[in-house]
Amino acid sequence: MTATAAEAEELVSRLLGGDRRALARALTFVENGDPVGRQALSLLYPKTGRAQIAGITGGSGTGKSTLTGQLAKEYRRRGRSVGVVAVDPSSPFSHGALLGDRIRMQELTADRDVFVRSMATRGELGGLAATTGDVAAVLDAAGKQVVLIETVGAGQDEVEVASAADTTVVVLTPGGGDGVQAMKAGIMEIADVLVINKADLAGVDALAAQLTAITPRDTHVPVIRTVATRNEGTAELADAIDAHRQRLESSGERERVALDRARRQVLAQARLQLLAGLLDSESGRARLDQLVKAVAARELDPYTAAQRLLDSAGGEPASTT
Numbered sequence: 603m604t605a606t607a608a609e610a611e612e613l614v615s616r617l618l619g620g621d622r623r624a625l626a627r628a629l630t631f632v633e634n635g636d637p638v639g640r641q642a643l644s645l646l647y648p649k650t651g652r653a654q655i656a657g658i659t660g661g662s663g664t665g666k667s668t669l670t671g672q673l674a675k676e677y678r679r680r681g682r683s684v685g686v687v688a689v690d691p692s693s694p695f696s697h698g699a700l701l702g703d704r705i706r707m708q709e710l711t712a713d714r715d716v717f718v719r720s721m722a723t724r725g726e727l728g729g730l731a732a733t734t735g736d737v738a739a740v741l742d743a744a745g746k747q748v749v750l751i752e753t754v755g756a757g758q759d760e761v762e763v764a765s766a767a768d769t770t771v772v773v774l775t776p777g778g779g780d781g782v783q784a785m786k787a788g789i790m791e792i793a794d795v796l797v798i799n800k801a802d803l804a805g806v807d808a809l810a811a812q813l814t815a816i817t818p819r820d821t822h823v824p825v826i827r828t829v830a831t832r833n834e835g836t837a838e839l840a841d842a843i844d845a846h847r848q849r850l851e852s853s854g855e856r857e858r859v860a861l862d863r864a865r866r867q868v869l870a871q872a873r874l875q876l877l878a879g880l881l882d883s884e885s886g887r888a889r890l891d892q893l894v895k896a897v898a899a900r901e902l903d904p905y906t907a908a909q910r911l912l913d914s915a916g917g918e919p920a921s922t923t
């Protein structure tokens with residue numbers, strides 16, 4: 603056995619035995635794309651698929667962290683263990699809310715049945731969605747019955763992160779033109795549950811009316827009003843998340859979703875590994891720089907450049923010309 607495999611095996615057996623430090627270490631390996639993480643994941647994969655995974659997404663400052671914390675406590679009251687993955691929108695240095703998040707989430711971590719992981723990384727190759735899914739998978743394998751993933755809803759990444767979740771909760775707030783924004787960003791299409799948080803502020807009824815108008819009647823997307831800071835509406839939200847999962851289960855939809863997700867994961871990984879292979883070497887990166895300059899100078903179009911990048915690494919030229 604290689605040293606990597608041995609380390610992964612030891613880590614996994616400690617993790618499955620309930621060792622929180624082993625869990626933390628495994629997550630770090632996974633986040634960093636370390637080979638030990640990859641090995642650990644493949645050992646853990648057969649143990650995944652049991653957790654109920656919910657994505658909590660929405661605009662910046664809508665109260666996602668506060669709500670996620672309340673939801674975690676609600677699920678604990680219901681006797682279920684919880685994992686939380688908080689994906690920070692950008693670098694920890696440019697984002698003031700991060701420290702606040704950490705402190706707020708901290709009170710949860712005194713509870714051994716809650717595990718909170720904050721992810722500040724955003725890979726250059728766009729691997730955030732894949733990594734988030736992997737982190738959720740590790741928490742799932744570690745026996746967390748509910749996994750909550752918090753992301754800022756700002757476009758494609760979130761749509762992809764949402765694909766790791768069984769249920770996607772979109773958080774909006776009154777008075778900010780949030781409904782319109784969400785529609786534009788295509789966020790509404792991924793919503794299984796809509797939340798109007800900060801329901802203590804003015805404009806709640808107007809937003810609710812707007813949402814009802816744009817939500818097709820035959821989809822059962824509930825609109826839940828919450829005041830996360832006062833823990834109002836949290837139980838209703840947990841009920842709505844559970845009801846959605848129940849519907850997936852009883853309609854057979856869950857199997858279809860699982861297949862879709864697996865397909866996306868395989869394709870995303872293939873894309874990442876292909877790119878990593880291309881850019882792993884000094885010469886690969888130099889080749890990319892050269893092609894990028896040529897495209898910027900309009901000497902080459904991006905399609906041809908991409909083709910050349912692929913050809914230069916594959917060894918086998920795709921065209922004979």
Ligand SMILES: Nc1nc2c(ncn2[C@@H]2O[C@H](COP(=O)(O)OP(=O)(O)OP(=O)(O)O)[C@@H](O)[C@H]2O)c(=O)[nH]1
Nearest residue numbers: 662663664665666667668699799800801829830831
């Ligand atoms: N009035 C009111 N304020 C709230 C409510 N929920 C959260 N807030 C406040 O809104 C601010 C942002 O809350 P967060 O939970 O950090 O929001 P977030 O969406 O996680 O923010 P980012 O992660 O930075 O995008 C904080 O000052 C909260 O106290 C609510 O229901 N009503």
Ligand SMILES: [Mg+2]
Nearest residue numbers: 666667699703
């Ligand atoms: Mg937050």
